[in-house]
Amino acid sequence: MTHPHPAVADYDASEATMDHNAISRESLMLSDEDVPRNGHGDLPVRSQRIERFSTTGLSPDERIDLWEQHNARALVALEARSLNGVQLEAAELNLRLDRLQFAHVRANPHVVQRDARQISRTPGENVAFYFTLFGEAFFYDEDGVHLQRPGVLLVCDTSRPFMRGFASGLQEFVITVPQPLFEQLAESRAPQRPVTMGFTQSIETNPHAGQLARLVRASLQGSDEEIATAESRALDLIREIFSADAQRAASSYRLAALAYIDRHLGDPNLSPAEVASHVGISERHMSRIFGETGVGPARVILDKRLEEAHRLLSMPNALTVGAAAKHCGFSSHAHFSRVFREKFEETPTHLRARTRTA
Numbered sequence: 483m484t485h486p487h488p489a490v491a492d493y494d495a496s497e498a499t500m501d502h503n504a505i506s507r508e509s510l511m512l513s514d515e516d517v518p519r520n521g522h523g524d525l526p527v528r529s530q531r532i533e534r535f536s537t538t539g540l541s542p543d544e545r546i547d548l549w550e551q552h553n554a555r556a557l558v559a560l561e562a563r564s565l566n567g568v569q570l571e572a573a574e575l576n577l578r579l580d581r582l583q584f585a586h587v588r589a590n591p592h593v594v595q596r597d598a599r600q601i602s603r604t605p606g607e608n609v610a611f612y613f614t615l616f617g618e619a620f621f622y623d624e625d626g627v628h629l630q631r632p633g634v635l636l637v638c639d640t641s642r643p644f645m646r647g648f649a650s651g652l653q654e655f656v657i658t659v660p661q662p663l664f665e666q667l668a669e670s671r672a673p674q675r676p677v678t679m680g681f682t683q684s685i686e687t688n689p690h691a692g693q694l695a696r697l698v699r700a701s702l703q704g705s706d707e708e709i710a711t712a713e714s715r716a717l718d719l720i721r722e723i724f725s726a727d728a729q730r731a732a733s734s735y736r737l738a739a740l741a742y743i744d745r746h747l748g749d750p751n752l753s754p755a756e757v758a759s760h761v762g763i764s765e766r767h768m769s770r771i772f773g774e775t776g777v778g779p780a781r782v783i784l785d786k787r788l789e790e791a792h793r794l795l796s797m798p799n800a801l802t803v804g805a806a807a808k809h810c811g812f813s814s815h816a817h818f819s820r821v822f823r824e825k826f827e828e829t830p831t832h833l834r835a836r837t838r839t840a
Contacts, residue, residue, distance in 0.1 A: 531706060531709060561600060572589035577709065584655070608641075609639055609658070611635060613698070618630070632682075
């Protein structure tokens with residue numbers, strides 16, 4: 483359906499019966515500020531490229547039909563049905579990029595399915611990413627039942643039949659990726675069975691999945707300028723999540739970067755940008771690689787300098803504090819003393835004196 487309809491202009495869905503405060507109680511990698519949790523879970527929108535759809539104001543007889551038509555055009559063609567005779571209350575934000583689709587979806591309890599008959603009618607070959615923010619869901623396919631709770635990403639091939647159910651309602655981010663593009667990024671076939679991974683701090687987390695969820699949210703409420711780079715960033719993150727070669731390369735890059743840092747600690751101009759250039763990757767890519775360990779490259783350089791300075795000042799015939807600082811790449815004595823004390827809870831002068839009198 484392409485003609486204008488009131489549902490496309492209204493995203494309030496104020497009658498939806500969902501406890502959105504439950505979302506903020508999850509330890510999401512999305513911070514409390516990142517999680518949509520105002521009156522009805524809306525995301526503030528700044529771009530005219532964002533399309534809105536809501537069942538609010540529609541007659542009960544046409545809600546499911548129009549909801550199905552909208553999703554067939556904007557995301558994935560699905561058949562929906564409400565539960566326990568309660569009329570469907572649903573709302574969606576959509577962002578169509580050149581090759582990807584982003585969405586923020588919320589609804590009261592219902593069930594959706596994509597069966598063989600529907601796949602034959604709407605054979606779009608996509609890989610769907612479902613980031614659950616609220617409401618436990620089940621995903622059923624030929625492989626069995628998969629439970630999906632808040633903080634879990636489920637990735638599936640939409641050319642295979644499946645059913646999803648939301649007994650307590652849902653709120654989620656969605657990405658759809660054309661199957662050929664996904665296979666190019668992952669350097670493998672689309673997943674034959676659903677793939678799940680955590681994207682929160684409270685669940686075993688894939689850091690790239692967390693970054694991807696934050697990117698979707700930021701894009702759906704971003705300006706046109708911010709949206710312009712969203713697709714390329716999303717493609718990079720999808721590649722990082724699924725490419726085995728990328729995982730092996732990340733480890734190799736990290737080891738090469740650490741070796742370069744060790745060899746150049748005495749250079750006061752040593753920086754993450756220089757290390758990345760030597761290793762042969764962008765500074766942004768290196769930051770993502772080190773981010774997997776929880777410590778960024780700038781902090782790694784500082785910690786290694788401090789540890790080397792501590793070693794030198796702990797020796798019986800220790801260098802002077804100034805000489806040790808210079809040897810480890812510190813150009814400011816005051817800065818060296820401050821960060822040394824923050825890390826080791828004593829000044830470098832005190833450590834040197836204590837070692838000499840031991």
